[in-house]
Amino acid sequence: MISNVKLTKLAPQGKRMIEWAELHMPVLMTIRKEMSKQKPLKKLRVGAALHIEAKTAALVRTLVAGGAEVALAGCNPLSTRDEVVAALLEDGINVYAWRGQSEKDYYANIHRVLDHRPDVLIDDGADLISATHANRPELIRKIRGACEETTTGVNRLRIMAAGGALKFPVIAVNDSPAKHLFDNRFGTAESALQGIMATTNTLIAGKQIVVVGYGFVGRGIASRAKGLGAIVTVVEIDPIRALEATMDGFRVARMAEAARIGDIFITTTGNIGVIRKEHMRRMRDGAILCNAGHFNVEIDLKGLASLSVKRRKVLTDVEEFQLKDGRRLHLLAEGRLVNLAGERSLGHPMEIMDMSFGLQALGVEYLAEHGKELEPKVHDMPAEIDRRVAELKLKSLGVGLEKPTKEQIKYLRSWRLGT
């Protein structure tokens, strides 16, 4: 818990951080302006579990401007910014989180959000939705639906839906092109590398970087690391993605082989145990291991601990594990999201979260209106919302969009017209 004294001290800084973020989130601010006039979320209770940072506060304040009452918990024990919590609490928002909370407190706080009996949920990783189904089934009837922010959450929810366990509709915000093409790819790429550099002060140019997974997150990190001068190796299990990485000009290798090469390892798979003991045994002295996937399961942390004869914190968010033969492996941010969990990691750039949270705000509005009509399964975001967010973003960037002529529209709709 953050003490009251600390809260009072931190709140002004939190407010300045939120102000700075809002200045760079024109899409969300346009949506806020409209919502504050029309109040489409009047009397709606929103329960959310998100990374609590300044950009998230901008979303929460938008929902409140639209008339909603919001209760918020974190979606990761390490990614909460206490300054932002303090500022939101001062504004009367119910926030249940602090940086470095224990796993027990993390789940207790999720339940505190559910105590508000929400009508709509916003989740990032599906812990809030799964806790509702597993422990609070009495709330399900009231819930109109939920929006899920990330790939791992959407995967979990699809498994729930396939097994008939999902009892209310969920919009897969992650699957919107306006989300994953920008957030997962450009946002995670810049912020993961920022997090690694700020935490370690290491040079990227000339380094051997191993990116495990070549999905949206992996592609982004690989391309940006290459742009900074790194020599990048990709590890994949999917033949199409491995081929894509090869043709994008990356070396593709098995983990056992890549383990010998890497100076820095970044996992981006959403899968468990992708770097294991047998790989760690092959790594160079001084290798850095970190994760950009949603949960801290990608690097076998127990395996790493069991291999080491000595461990110590060498810098904030850098833990050194010494192996029997004296080699040292360095783990960043306890194997949690390196772009968000590190004390010096700034999270996704504001301009990226502008789009992702623009989608979330409009997704909540959509569920408030149509949630009760939707089947209990994972739904795509309505295409018009996606388009609207992209158009608002282009407008804010001053980028013109070409309009098709009448002839072109007719041509594109006809199968009779050939050469």
Ligand SMILES: NC(=O)c1ccc[n+]([C@@H]2O[C@H](COP(=O)([O-])OP(=O)(O)OC[C@H]3O[C@@H](n4cnc5c(N)ncnc54)[C@H](O)[C@@H]3O)[C@@H](O)[C@H]2O)c1
């Ligand atoms: N750090 C962040 O801020 C952030 C942002 C967006 C998404 N994410 C998370 O990042 C993860 C990846 O998201 P994505 O959108 O790129 O998913 P994705 O499904 O597009 O990509 C994951 C890739 O990993 C590969 N993979 C799976 N197991 C593997 C293994 N054992 N070895 C090598 N490759 C393997 C898959 O074949 C796939 O190509 C998810 O957990 C997601 O929730 C994090």
